[in-house]
Amino acid sequence: MKKILILFLIICIGTILLNPQDIYDAFTNSLKICIFNLFPSLFPFLVISNLMTNYGFIDICNNYGKNIMNKLFKVNSSGSYVLFLSLISGSPSNAKYILQLLENKSIDNNDAKNLLNFTHYVNPLFIIGGIGLKLLKSKQLGIIILISHYISGIITGILLRNHYNPIKDKKILVNNNSFMNNLTKSIKDTINTLTLIIGIITSCFILSTIISNVTNIPQVFIGLIEITSGINYISMTNINIFYKAIIITFLISFGGFSIHMQVLSILNKEKIRYLSYFFARIIHALIASITITILYLLLHQIGIPF
DSSP states (O other): OHHHHHHHHHHHHHHHHHOHHHHHHHHHHHHHHIIIIIHHHHHHHHHHHHHHHHTTHHHHHHHHHHHIIIIIIOSOTTHHHHHHHHHHHOTTHHHHHHHHHHHTTSSOHHHHHHHHHHOOOOOHHIIIIIIIIIISSOHHHHHHHHHHHHHHHHHHHHHTOOTTOOOOOOOOOOOOSOHHHHHHHHHHHHHHHHHHHHHHHHHHHHHHHHHHHHOOOOHHHHTTTOHHHHHHHHHHSOSOHHHHHHHHHHHHHHOHHHHHHHHHHHTTTSOOOHHHHHHHHHHHHHHHHHHHHHHHHHHHHTTOOO
């Protein structure tokens, strides 16, 4: 295995030397996405969520989401905090929220594993604005993709819940440090997390470019590594918009290995099995593809334009 990895790295070095302009373009494009899209959308959510955790916002989520999380998903009621913020900010923010609860001893590793199964979502602004309006030229279709993405994630959580997991709601430990201390710590933690995420995204962009240069793999499969490049490619093809929506919904629900790596890097100190998370992403992607097919056909049948 090590010899194969070394050979692959040598091929990467050779490809970089032979195609410096392609690698440079991949690097700059990834930085543009991170600086102008990722950083502005994730930074405020991560800082604010960190502060909210310290000041007991989880208790509010517990009071309103206890029955849903306990009965529907078989996880600790604190998971409602992760679900709520993940629906708004998307992944890999969910991993950061789960890590906060683990460090706060509000959930255990079994809860964390179950939460990862159904809190993988893409930022709704990116789906409606970036995919719907900008790429597919249809806000309505962006909304349908978002709804399908959300519904399938919830279904995935119900299907993969641990029926034999005893629910152990734990007391939340509230931080009593000063606001400035908490704010400073939140900013430092967020910058460290974003630096890691940016590094992984850039590496995956470069890896995708290398694979494209040395193989004949269709670009859509490159989207399984980094979904942004895959979605951009699909949007520019001449296939029917219906099939575009299905493929794009599959890609964002699967997440791409770039996001998988980001999630696992954030939770690298915890005992989280990747195969379980990977299996959940496949289930999520398949259900999402079926869901958007049904919704699209139903809405098309009643005459709603896209």
